[in-house]
Amino acid sequence: MENTSEIIFDRLVYSCAFESYRGHEEFIPDHFLGFQISGETHAFHEQGKTVIKENTVVLVRKNQLVRTVKHPSKNEKYQFVSISLDDETLRQYAGENKIPINVPFPEKQLLFFEPDAFFKSYFISLIPYINKTEEISPRLAALKVKEAIELLLLNHPEFQNLLFDFSEPHKIDLEEFMNKNFMFNVPVETFARLTGRSLSGFKRDFKRIFHGTPKQWLKERRLKEAYYLIKNKDKKPSDIYLDLGFENLSHFYFSFKQKFGVTTSEI
Structure with missing residues (x-):
């Protein structure tokens, strides 16, 4: 059975595969928060290779190129869920909460980590929408994105310098x-x-x-x-x-x- 990716609502994407699957090159236009439900994602990018293991949360930076290989585990299909943190939502959040940008965020810092109880509960709360047992309203979808931002800043306050940097990519070598x-x-x-x-x-x-x-x-x-x-x-x-x-x-x-x-x- 081949790989499937499904948009649950405009910023929530669920990916599933029963066999190892090589994804295409992707330009990442927005930051996104992802959770490896089962299996592994091998991500290839400018800085090398990152392996996202089961039960790991990853924050993926915007404006980069990534190629992925999706590997199911021995006993489970591959499952990965991601929620986009688009600039419009982040600008609104920064304005509402008067968030300043203090210092540039380190470009090479790794952005994946073990989820705590709050993150686990957050992703569990998305399962009814993934399984199509519940429908989500636009208002609730917007609140779920803001909840993801709140959790990120609660656990990693330094991420504000990454999330709320709205400058255009500067001219590089x-x-x-x-x-x-x-x-x-x-x-x-x-x-x-x-x-x-x-x-x-x-x-x-x-x-x-x-x-x-x-x-x-x-x-x-x-x-x-x-x-x-x-x-x-x-x-x-x-x-x-x-x-x-x-x-x-x-x-x-x-x-x-x-x-x-x-x-x-x-x-």
């Missing part, structure tokens, strides 16, 4: 960012946004740094990485083509032969 994120198969517009640039500004800076178009460079960079992994790490093309941003295996084989003049089995 384009070369460093692209070399860390080239394997994500997302639109150029997403790369532009994440580096703090307009699309035209991104293309202009990209050409100045890499002497070509994003499409050309991404293809070349992914093929070079594939060559390295196959030749030096003994990786199979079928195991790496998706992780390197290629959409199908036949296109990968064709591009590889076109670039290097040999097939993957000949190197």
Whole structure:
């Protein structure tokens, strides 16, 4: 049975899988609070890999790229529930509660933790909506999101500097960012946004740094990485083509032969 993700209400998403399932690249536009009900989520991002184990709460930052692999446990299907903390709700909450931003939040701080009794009770309270035994009104849905914010700040007051920072992504080192994120198969517009640039500004800076178009460079960079992994790490093309941003295996084989003049089995 294949993976299913279901929107329970506009900011609550339930994901279920009975077999290991590789998700697609995702641009995370809003912070979200997630709870691993059963199984494990292996999340791959710019800083490496994070394993979210059963009975763990995770706060995922907005404005980043993430790829996931969902693994059921031996005895249970994979289940993960997440609730989005969108900017509109967070702005309203900050205004109502006069919350200031004190200092920038550390970019590399890990944001997953064991749930306490309050967090457990909170996620248990969502189960009737996930199981469709109860319907939720828009007013109650808004209150559930605010309750999640309250719990986060109660347990981790320092998170206010993350949640209520509404500044746009600042202009960052384009070369460093692209070399860390080239394997994500997302639109150029997403790369532009994440580096703090307009699309035209991104293309202009990209050409100045890499002497070509994003499409050309991404293809070349992914093929070079594939060559390295196959030749030096003994990786199979079928195991790496998706992780390197290629959409199908036949296109990968064709591009590889076109670039290097040999097939993957000949190197």
